Amino acid sequence: MLRLGSLTVSDPTLYLFIGLVVAVLVIGAIAAFVVGSRGKALPPADTVDRRLDDLREHPEQEPTPTGDGLEPVLPEPGEIDESDTDNEPGAVATAEAPTAPELEEPAPTAGRLVRLRERLSRSQSSLGRGLLALLGRDRLDEDTWEEIEDTLLAADVGVAPTQELVERLRTRIKVEGVADPARAKAILREELVALVDPSYDRAVAATGVDGTPGVVLVVGVNGTGKTTTVGRLARVLVADGDTVLLGAADTFRAAAADQLQTWGERVGVPTVRGPEGGDPASVAFDAVKTGKEGGYDTVVVDTAGRLHTKAGLMDELGKVKRVIEKQAPVTEVLLVIDATTGQNGLTQARVFAEVVKVTGIVLTKLDGTAKGGIVIAVQRELGVPVKLVGLGEGADDLAPFEPEEFVDALLS
Numbered sequence: 556m557l558r559l560g561s562l563t564v565s566d567p568t569l570y571l572f573i574g575l576v577v578a579v580l581v582i583g584a585i586a587a588f589v590v591g592s593r594g595k596a597l598p599p600a601d602t603v604d605r606r607l608d609d610l611r612e613h614p615e616q617e618p619t620p621t622g623d624g625l626e627p628v629l630p631e632p633g634e635i636d637e638s639d640t641d642n643e644p645g646a647v648a649t650a651e652a653p654t655a656p657e658l659e660e661p662a663p664t665a666g667r668l669v670r671l672r673e674r675l676s677r678s679q680s681s682l683g684r685g686l687l688a689l690l691g692r693d694r695l696d697e698d699t700w701e702e703i704e705d706t707l708l709a710a711d712v713g714v715a716p717t718q719e720l721v722e723r724l725r726t727r728i729k730v731e732g733v734a735d736p737a738r739a740k741a742i743l744r745e746e747l748v749a750l751v752d753p754s755y756d757r758a759v760a761a762t763g764v765d766g767t768p769g770v771v772l773v774v775g776v777n778g779t780g781k782t783t784t785v786g787r788l789a790r791v792l793v794a795d796g797d798t799v800l801l802g803a804a805d806t807f808r809a810a811a812a813d814q815l816q817t818w819g820e821r822v823g824v825p826t827v828r829g830p831e832g833g834d835p836a837s838v839a840f841d842a843v844k845t846g847k848e849g850g851y852d853t854v855v856v857d858t859a860g861r862l863h864t865k866a867g868l869m870d871e872l873g874k875v876k877r878v879i880e881k882q883a884p885v886t887e888v889l890l891v892i893d894a895t896t897g898q899n900g901l902t903q904a905r906v907f908a909e910v911v912k913v914t915g916i917v918l919t920k921l922d923g924t925a926k927g928g929i930v931i932a933v934q935r936e937l938g939v940p941v942k943l944v945g946l947g948e949g950a951d952d953l954a955p956f957e958p959e960e961f962v963d964a965l966l967s
């Protein structure tokens with residue numbers, strides 16, 4: 556018998572009571588343990604499957620000991636197997652990749668060329684400045700005209716266009732009896748605009764026919780800014796409201812496809828790529844096929860531009876164009892030329908024009924030269940218009956070419 560205050564409990568009842576309390580405590584402890592271990596976040600089933608697949612594919616990888624031992628072991632960036640599906644022919648690298656950056660909104664294309672004026676006017680040796688100083692002299696004698704000619708030649712305008720321009724300036728200034736520098740400048744402007752030729756259609760033919768996408772093939776020597784141009788062109792087209800797909804047919808340079816994919820991802824444009832060193836034509840084919848099936852407005856295809864032999868280049872670009880045209884007509888062939896390479900650029904232009912029918916020129920790095928005359932020379936050389944110009948290293952530094960804006964920039 557136990558006495559608790561005024562309560563008296565008999566022995567058997569006390570033992571029963573203690574037994575019940577112990578049982579409740581034991582059951583409670585077991586329940587807490589079970590619930591606790593269930594409550595730990597398990598990786599989702601697909602993560603586990605992925606991990607198992609990973610281990611099957613890379614048995615050499617030791618499972619990394621982590622908290623519960625079930626977290627996925629993901630390869631480090633450098634360990635990613637180059638032969639994974641992203642690099643198989645025709646693999647589409649979409650912008651939904653987990654690492655895809657936030658989408659950028661490309662700047663509108665109108666008025667971009669105005670920036671050229673700012674850049675050229677910083678240059679002390681600009682073509683326009685030199686010409687205006689000469690034309691502003693009191694007496695335009697033979698020596699001065701020769702200097703004008705030399706200035707134009709030094710600015711890469713080319714021999715024939717230079718002679719034409721000088722002839723026309725001489726005649727007009729004589730006939731009109733021009734003494735006023737402002738009038739001389741106006742005449743120079745008119746004649747330069749005429750030489751650049753405003754009558755060309757400079758729109759990039761990016762629209763397809765009969766429900767197929769427009770196909771823009773971008774060619775040129777490596778290092779001229781070809782891949783950059785493809786990326787920037789995608790932004791221009793996106794800014795204009797088009798749906799765009801990129802084809803990384805420059806399989807020669809290891810990083811070119813990555814570079815292109817990054818450009819695309821920034822504006823939500825997918826890239827079709829193939830294995831490094833693979834057949835460029837097969838990537839181009841897959842890109843246009845994917846573009847056609849996916850209902851894209853435009854497919855822009857980057858190509859490799861090794862200047863090995865002309866025959867090799869001809870074979871490669873010829874094949875690329877032929878296989879693309881099994882899917883859809885190529886609507887534009889843009890030749891990329893580095894404006895800073897002068898005569899070299901013209902030589903390249905000649906070679907490419909013999910290999911493929913170029914329909915438009917992109918002059919990159921115009922910001923890096925005071926010799927804007929290359930615009931005139933290269934158009935003359937190929938008989939096709941400059942359609943786009945590169946004005947810097949920025950993402951939206953590719954401008955639609957406009958003759959009047961360009962001449963105004965030269966003369967500012």
Ligand SMILES: Nc1nc2c(ncn2[C@@H]2O[C@H](COP(=O)(O)OP(=O)(O)OP(=O)(O)O)[C@@H](O)[C@H]2O)c(=O)[nH]1
Nearest residue numbers: 777778779780781782783811919920945946947948
């Ligand atoms: N200043 C300036 N730099 C440019 C312009 N366009 C391209 N570049 C730079 O030129 C360099 C070469 O450009 P890429 O696009 O890699 O050249 P690529 O012709 O594709 O060369 P590969 O990929 O080797 O075939 C890069 O550093 C670009 O940023 C431009 O208009 N102005």
